[in-house]
Amino acid sequence: MVEQQRRPVILIVEDEESYQDALSIGLSVEGFVVVGATNIAEARELLVTAKPDLVLLDVMLPDGSGLDYCRELHDTTRIPIIMVTARTGEVDVILGLEIGATDYVTKPYRLRELVARIRAVLRRPTSISEGEVVNFGDLRIDFIRRTVTRRGHEVELSRKEFDLLALFATRLGQVVTREVCLDTLWWGLELSDTRTLDTHVKRLRQKIEDDPANPRHLLTIRGVGFRLDA
Numbered sequence: 001m002v003e004q005q006r007r008p009v010i011l012i013v014e015d016e017e018s019y020q021d022a023l024s025i026g027l028s029v030e031g032f033v034v035v036g037a038t039n040i041a042e043a044r045e046l047l048v049t050a051k052p053d054l055v056l057l058d059v060m061l062p063d064g065s066g067l068d069y070c071r072e073l074h075d076t077t078r079i080p081i082i083m084v085t086a087r088t089g090e091v092d093v094i095l096g097l098e099i100g101a102t103d104y105v106t107k108p109y110r111l112r113e114l115v116a117r118i119r120a121v122l123r124r125p126t127s128i129s130e131g132e133v134v135n136f137g138d139l140r141i142d143f144i145r146r147t148v149t150r151r152g153h154e155v156e157l158s159r160k161e162f163d164l165l166a167l168f169a170t171r172l173g174q175v176v177t178r179e180v181c182l183d184t185l186w187w188g189l190e191l192s193d194t195r196t197l198d199t200h201v202k203r204l205r206q207k208i209e210d211d212p213a214n215p216r217h218l219l220t221i222r223g224v225g226f227r228l229d230a
């Protein structure tokens with residue numbers, strides 16, 4: 001799949017000048033086009049005029065809550081959102097509210113960490129495969145609605161399970177390494193702690209395979225990763 005050579009546009013919604021300035025410089029150096037809003041009203045305008053590929057959204061903003069704006073963005077667009085929070089206590093809130101954030105970072109964060117997360121989010125199959133429906137075997141994956149049906153019946157998947165299946169589906173017939181799975185879906189998780197990945201693969205098999213113990217579609221490639229076959 002050939003991607004456009006256009007540099008990704010990042011919209012930073014942040015009222016603290018020190019963060020705005022540092023991020024604008026830092027992310028520009030990393031090859032991103034940066035547009036900045038200091039409040040939600042400005043962000044709404046830039047969303048239309050600058051067409052960002054990703055929104056970096058602060059929680060505490062002068063004209064409202066970043067959490068509410070995140071939900072609004074999630075309901076009205078498909079732009080990935082990284083929430084920025086100043087307190088670790090807010091992370092549970094962000095995750096618990098299911099407001100549609102793709103990822104989050106906690107202040108103070110290092111630029112390298114943020115850039116790695118931005119790249120990981122932009123690489124996600126859901127943003128690449130936007131608009132596609134993939135059919136294989138008795139499965140049908142709708143990337144817009146984020147739904148999976150099997151023999152016409154909807155399969156209930158968690159967000160991570162869908163992301164994982166989508167990752168495999170965009171590389172149908174190819175081996176996807178454990179590293180790629182972890183890097184794409186669980187940024188920052190140590191390679192040595194891959195039980196989470198195995199648990200999700202197991203659950204996916206239970207939902208998409210006739211005989212999960214002897215999978216026909218989602219195969220383990222020992223020592224390397226996984227492969228989804230049609």
Ligand code: CA
Nearest residue numbers: 015058060061
């Ligand atoms: Ca703030």
